[in-house]
């Protein structure tokens with residue numbers, strides 16, 4: 001719920017001011033039983049925001065405050081960033097809760113002036129990237145993410161939502177500054193000799209070859225154009241494995257601050273790429289194929305398609321919905337775009353500004369180089385061959401061919 005308590009203008013919280021804020025909010029909302037004794041710790045390890053963990057040492061209850069900073073934390077104050085992203089994130093979580101309530105954290109309170117969202121504490125969960133690096137397995141993950149993608153995408157698209165209302169909703173989710181980050185860091189800079197790039201010296205020759213590959217650049221340009229122009233559905237916008245919390249049984253998708261009306265295949269592509277980055281790292285470390293992660297990818301795509309088709313059959317917002325071949329056409333273009341986006345994500349995580357621990361933490365230099373080269377090769381393959389990669393089995397086969 002969005003509740004306003006008397007606040008002044010924006011200032012970044014400290015652990016002390018976060019406690020003071022919640023004590024005041026507690027008087028209004030009764031968040032913790034009286035008496036309470038709050039303790040707070042800043043635990044954010046992401047690129048952009050503060051995350052405060054607040055717990056009541058008397059009742060043991062806890063919550064999270066996420067606060068946007070007016071700049072990108074990963075770079076510093078030289079990279080200013082809109083605070084409005086906090087509102088977009090909270091509203092995207094609330095929108096997702098309408099269709100997949102069990103797959104997102106519960107939003108308790110928002111404050112636009114302070115750019116904060118108070119939400120359910122997921123401290124019992126692990127960030128998926130960390131869990132995968134530690135070798136954990138998540139049997140429900142593919143089903144959960146496939147369901148999340150089908151429901152959030154379908155219900156915000158012109159097939160599942162009133163077509164006039166979409167035009168109003170998409171204005172609320174106009175997110176130019178965060179989209180620009182993706183346009184630059186995912187779709188542009190890694191394909192040029194740009195100063196935001198960050199890659200190891202041992203990759204210089206490989207990267208130079210990639211920059212000279214005109215076929216690859218033309219296809220990357222087309223994918224960037226799709227990202228810039230295709231407003232199909234309300235997407236998460238940054239669905240990598242750091243944006244997913246997991247336990248052995250449960251899954252929660254977090255951090256939709258990049259949400260906007262964009263291409264329906266983008267979230268699927270990013271998720272597949274980040275699972276593959278983990279597979280690539282494991283293959284480099286112990287030279288084995290990791291079929292359980294392939295299974296997660298297969299299940300994600302299969303459940304996504306099944307759920308999307310079910311929703312399609314039961315909704316009648318669009319006159320052409322029963323037309324033979326239409327749903328398969330839509331799913332085909334979503335998958336083709338997803339494969340291309342996955343390729344861009346694989347490449348940017350090696351050449352670009354924002355890396356992933358799955359690869360960077362490989363301590364053996366030769367193995368790390370092998371993983372980095374595999375990611376670049378697989379990314380290029382996905383981008384160039386995406387129109388011929390029509391099924392998830394073909395995508396897995398392409399991956400195995402590169403990693404063998």
Ligand code: SR1
Nearest residue numbers: 047072074181185238354
């Ligand atoms: C400056 S932000 C760098 C990256 O972190 C976010 O999670 C997005 O993936 C962005 O590209």
Ligand code: MG
Nearest residue numbers: 046238243255
């Ligand atoms: Mg994030």
